[in-house]
Amino acid sequence: MVVILLIVFILIHPCVPSSRCNEPRAYRDTEEWKHLFIGKCLLYRNDYGPRVLCDSNINCNDLWPMVKTAVESQPKCNFSMDNYEEFLIASAHYVPENKFLFWSGVYSLVMRYSDKGRKFYTISDTLTGYLFDNVVWCGNTTEADGIEKYPGTCPGFEIGPECPSSAQSVFWATASQHYARHAYGEVHVMINASRTPAFRNSSYFTQYELPNLNATKVPKATILMVHYITDPVLETCSSESIEKLKSSLNETGITPYCIDNPRDVQLLLCVDIPTHPQCEQLISSSHRERYSLYLFSIIVFIFSLA
Ligand SMILES: *[C@@H]1O[C@H](CO)[C@@H](O)[C@H](O)[C@H]1NC(C)=O
Ligand SMILES: *[C@@H]1O[C@H](CO)[C@@H](O)[C@H](O)[C@H]1NC(C)=O
Numbered sequence: 665m666v667v668i669l670l671i672v673f674i675l676i677h678p679c680v681p682s683s684r685c686n687e688p689r690a691y692r693d694t695e696e697w698k699h700l701f702i703g704k705c706l707l708y709r710n711d712y713g714p715r716v717l718c719d720s721n722i723n724c725n726d727l728w729p730m731v732k733t734a735v736e737s738q739p740k741c742n743f744s745m746d747n748y749e750e751f752l753i754a755s756a757h758y759v760p761e762n763k764f765l766f767w768s769g770v771y772s773l774v775m776r777y778s779d780k781g782r783k784f785y786t787i788s789d790t791l792t793g794y795l796f797d798n799v800v801w802c803g804n805t806t807e808a809d810g811i812e813k814y815p816g817t818c819p820g821f822e823i824g825p826e827c828p829s830s831a832q833s834v835f836w837a838t839a840s841q842h843y844a845r846h847a848y849g850e851v852h853v854m855i856n857a858s859r860t861p862a863f864r865n866s867s868y869f870t871q872y873e874l875p876n877l878n879a880t881k882v883p884k885a886t887i888l889m890v891h892y893i894t895d896p897v898l899e900t901c902s903s904e905s906i907e908k909l910k911s912s913l914n915e916t917g918i919t920p921y922c923i924d925n926p927r928d929v930q931l932l933l934c935v936d937i938p939t940h941p942q943c944e945q946l947i948s949s950s951h952r953e954r955y956s957l958y959l960f961s962i963i964v965f966i967f968s969l970a
């Protein structure tokens with residue numbers, strides 16, 4: 665009986681693939697990338713547009729040919745440095761003062777924290793970065809249209825001596841330079857405190873953003889030292905690498921500030937593990953503060969009556 669049931673179960677059970685789909689589909693033709701690009705552009709206009717695109721006349725269809733031309737037939741590891749200029753200028757738009765957020769080594773967290781520009785703007789919260797965020801691409805010198813059809817074979821965005829300039833690394837490098845030059849008001853820099861050194865000279869932030877901040881427009885930079893609740897804290901505001909970052913900001917005329925384990929970031933992370941001792945402590949201390957404030961208001965009220 666059991667055997668029969670089992671056989672029936674196996675026969676009627678839909679065939680579920682045994683491996684999870686974590687491999688991106690290997691083949692992507694240029695038309696599909698174009699649809700992805702223009703689709704992302706329309707989505708950005710819909711989701712962020714009302715806050716940042718109202719006085720710009722960016723046309724999604726006009727941006728695509730600029731990117732296609734920049735990438736086509738470019739060698740995989742010898743991508744020319746200024747190819748994206750036209751696109752970078754055409755896709756630039758307004759970002760509110762004091763909202764520029766730079767980062768290093770904390771991609772997933774910084775994207776949660778920025779909250780699609782509601783709190784801050786990372787480069788991937790601007791149209792320029794958004795169009796390429798989580799996208800893999802490169803040229804191919806022998807393809808008829810010059811675009812690689814197997815993005816999995818592209819060298820990616822890691823900067824390294826074995827592939828000094830790829831379609832992606834040159835994009836993020838030059839886009840970062842533009843973003844940093846554009847910054848005005850107080851800026852924030854989110855740094856991974858679970859890595860040592862936390863401030864590293866090989867990062868995009870160090871190479872392309874820090875040297876392009878303009879002290880005339882950026883009086884102050886606040887460093888946010890962050891870590892996942894269960895990860896170790898290997899560096900703090902007073903660690904050697906962060907002291908180096910502070911003094912290089914100071915040298916350019918930008919006043920550095922630094923916050924270890926900012927409370928808003930910690931509260932955001934506690935949403936995932938509210939029962940962790942550190943989170944319980946954090947939440948109960950918020951209660952205490954609220955309670956004190958409440959007591960204080962009552963006392964003030966009583967005195968005002970007297
Ligand atoms: C890279 O491209 C430039 C021209 O864009 C060329 O002069 C140079 O020789 C190339 N380098 C390598 C290593 O192929
Ligand atoms: C910091 O870096 C470590 C090591 O690369 C990584 O495991 C961790 O997820 C990072 N933390 C954050 C907040 O991104």
Ligand SMILES: *[C@@H]1O[C@H](CO)[C@@H](O)[C@H](O)[C@H]1NC(C)=O
Binds near residue numbers: 806812
């Ligand atoms: C270009 O694409 C073809 C076809 O997929 C592939 O065989 C070739 O290796 C690629 N060339 C380069 C330089 O990546």
Ligand SMILES: *[C@@H]1O[C@H](CO)[C@@H](O)[C@H](O)[C@H]1NC(C)=O
Binds near residue numbers: 865866
């Ligand atoms: C980066 O730091 C390492 C060691 O701290 C040093 O040897 C190297 O020259 C630095 N590179 C740059 C570009 O500053």
Ligand SMILES: *[C@@H]1O[C@H](CO)[C@@H](O)[C@H](O)[C@H]1NC(C)=O
Binds near residue numbers: 878879880881
């Ligand atoms: C810095 O900003 C000021 C004020 O906008 C501008 O006049 C100056 O040219 C900028 N400097 C650089 C190096 O871009």
Ligand SMILES: *[C@@H]1O[C@H](CO)[C@@H](O)[C@H](O)[C@H]1NC(C)=O
Binds near residue numbers: 910915
């Ligand atoms: C920042 O620079 C000023 C001079 O421009 C100097 O007096 C001060 O000590 C510096 N502070 C730090 C923390 O390096």
